[in-house]
Amino acid sequence: MTPLPPGSTIGILGGGQLGRMLALAAAELGYRCHIYTPEHDSPASHVAAATTIAAYEDETALTGFATSVDIVTYEFENVPAATAALLAGLTLVAPSATVLGVAQDRVREKDFVAALPGSVPPYRAVASLAELEAAVAEIGAPAILKTRRMGYDGKGQARLKTAADCAEAWAALRGVPAILEGFVPFEREVSVLVVRGWNGDMAHYGPVENSHDDGILSVSRVPATVSPAVTEQAVALARRIAGALDYVGVLGVEMFVVGDTVLFNEMAPRVHNSGHWTTEGAVVSQFENHIRAICGLPLGCTDTVGRVEMRNLIGEDALRWHDLLSDPQARLHLYGKADARPGRKMGHVTYVQRD
């Protein structure tokens, strides 16, 4: 692809903190951003040259948006497939609508990775209570029932301790198409952030070691405390997925580590919370590299500058901003959200111990 020159306009679907951080990185390279979001007063809109506030189904607004930008990308993967298809007919879209279709559906995603081949823990598509019971009989309990679509941060999930929990779990998901995932007695959760350009060039960050709390990422650390064999497998799997998807941009791949084995968990077709440390902890951040990749620019150096830890500020954690600013080791990031609701990602803080 001919590089999109600085001064071009990047359209971003979604107005959250990922869009905000993408817009900040794009601005450093001289690009303009145009945010498309149904939300008023969104975090990304505070730092963008233009914002369209409209529903993802509003074809008139989408058409106007597409014709006012040079490329469209996402900060939020749960946009309707029809939205992505409409935009792709009018302008460049990266990552592609096809990628979005795979990543939006936990079953398609796992089928895709299993076929690469990649190691995927046992899973079954489940569309009824009877199918759920059959699935539990096959893959055993404990297990987790998740919606196929629209899940994030532990939402849309029900745990089954035994086969006797089927009815309750099925009821909790309210009958939407689901996936049953076998319980993985993992030792660690890791992620790799791959960035891939239109020309197939790739670079990566990680593996990053992640801890979750109530299904929400709590802490990320690099380097991960894993063996060289695990590192090699994790990086190879993430790069294999990006290549097979003909992916353009940053792709987050989450994996479980069991002994010396890496198992696929899930992917996010966008910059990823477990890569937020790269703003201070890597030479070029995941945000800038996403912009470089989609704009057809050379990828930036992903080397880390030391040992790094990123802690999410969830809900009222963010009220500690003064203490965090008083700590010379802490680098604070807040997302400009007014309301510190429980479970809401309000910001993050990184700690870098330089090499």
Add this chain to the structure above:
Amino acid sequence: MTPLPPGSTIGILGGGQLGRMLALAAAELGYRCHIYTPEHDSPASHVAAATTIAAYEDETALTGFATSVDIVTYEFENVPAATAALLAGLTLVAPSATVLGVAQDRVREKDFVAALPGSVPPYRAVASLAELEAAVAEIGAPAILKTRRMGYDGKGQARLKTAADCAEAWAALRGVPAILEGFVPFEREVSVLVVRGWNGDMAHYGPVENSHDDGILSVSRVPATVSPAVTEQAVALARRIAGALDYVGVLGVEMFVVGDTVLFNEMAPRVHNSGHWTTEGAVVSQFENHIRAICGLPLGCTDTVGRVEMRNLIGEDALRWHDLLSDPQARLHLYGKADARPGRKMGHVTYVQRD
């Protein structure tokens, strides 16, 4: 001062690249920015939550601006004194209107520093050709005649090789109040960026070693190749000035080095081009520290992370963006200006050699 909490709105007078970089830093801490500028499509407006486009003399627009923000700061020091006074009557302003008055006038600025006391090269206020001739007779030639006000990047200046050049130099400045500055046979030009809070806390970056080309900053390097004695003098002078002005925010102080002596050249009551390297080269950048200072937050760590060089991209230099992005050592910053006119600051690039 009670800290202004994140989520507050910072008003910035001026829409150029300094305002843009301040707005980016403010956003990382969760603040909103409102830009006030007479310019359409200004670099800072691309990354701000709100922009007012109006003249600096438009009292109605200024009043609306002041009442919509929690504090006002500058990215451009040549705003009329009446503008600053009007705003100061309506909201917090930092640095103060008094500081602006001193820094806007090369004679008041030098009188102020000389009285501290600080070493200032010979200078004379000049309001007529006769005064210019008398001044040259006193301080000698070569010398430089500069406008007292509104000068930057080598504009509003005329060089006198000998006393015979008086009439021509005076004509070149078109009769505006001026200052004659004795020629300083300096070995190096350095700057120190001081950041000072409302409570008097101070931190600094530098000395930075600067090279100019046609009166425009070309390259900045840290650490400067100066003796410990020069470092001590330069830092002490910059901090003394900031303290004496009861300054709040980042103050750029430019100095000449002659042997082991430091002489004051000029100051800028704002973040400074010679501090642009701090985005990658220091733990906390000058931009974030300016925001921290004016908002009453603890100052951030100003330690450098290695040897750093910053090169300005002037005019068509910026067209080299693809080559610069291909260099893994280079970190590119572009300001979103459409027109790469000769002499126009379009961006900069930093090179960090980590310790």
